[in-house]
């Protein structure tokens with residue numbers, strides 16, 4: 122299980138992790154490899170995960186979870202030993218990151234602190250997200266359920282994403298919704314998540330207008346309203362509950 126090939130592969134993976142930290146963390150510029158290996162929790166958590174994942178794959182009991190548990194105590198990053206992680210993942214800061222059992226992460230992904238790749242409840246089987254290559258997941262974002270996040274997608278800080286995200290798309294907010302696709306702002310009615318059509322209010326408003334018209338016609342025909350029965354047009358008004366001011370939510 123632990124041959125020369127394994128050691129060479131582990132060393133290559135470690136070099137790749139340190140390179141990712143240098144490339145994607147501005148705070149790592151000018152910092153030596155030894156310092157990154159000893160003080161970057163994201164790099165340490167990945168190293169621990171590689172060990173726990175291999176032990177898990179070889180069916181070793183207890184030890185994989187023990188390694189993951191100690192790693193979580195040291196780094197604040199919890200990665201299930203069964204989670205599948207690609208090349209050059211970079212977890213910045215790290216604290217509060219949770220990566221679930223059936224999560225799959227592609228290559229060159231960047232994850233910030235407080236990110237959850239979790240399930241939505243008590244389902245069994247595949248219940249955690251699959252994240253494509255070159256995805257960035259902002260701090261505090263929650264990606265829940267067996268969704269797929271496409272390559273080069275960006276997930277805004279604190280977003281809650283419960284639906285698939287296409288390639289090259291930026292998603293923000295709760296619920297997470299696209300604000301950029303292929304680098305372009307999302308336009309059209311689907312871009313506006315608060316000023317949505319309200320068919321029930323529209324139907325009631327139409328009925329209200331119809332009642333006013335009928336009452337007017339009855340009056341014109343000389344119909345005699347009951348005593349004290351003033352025609353009050355405001356009775357048929359429908360007040361649609363829509364915000365009248367503020368930024369468009371399409372812009373987050």
Ligand SMILES: CC(C)(COP(=O)(O)OP(=O)(O)OC[C@H]1O[C@@H](n2cnc3c(N)ncnc32)[C@H](O)[C@@H]1OP(=O)(O)O)[C@@H](O)C(=O)NCCC(=O)NCCS
Pocket residue numbers: 214233257258259260261275276277278279280291292293294300301306371372373
């Ligand atoms: C989403 C993010 C990746 C930017 O992606 P982008 O494709 O470059 O998109 P933009 O910056 O052009 O933002 C797109 C729109 O979403 C809005 N937006 C960006 N991030 C948002 C967020 N986290 N929540 C809500 N709205 C957000 C922007 O205001 C912009 O609105 P507009 O359409 O009205 O202009 C970035 O804002 C983000 O959240 N990064 C995470 C960074 C992080 O976690 N850092 C922690 C360091 S410790």
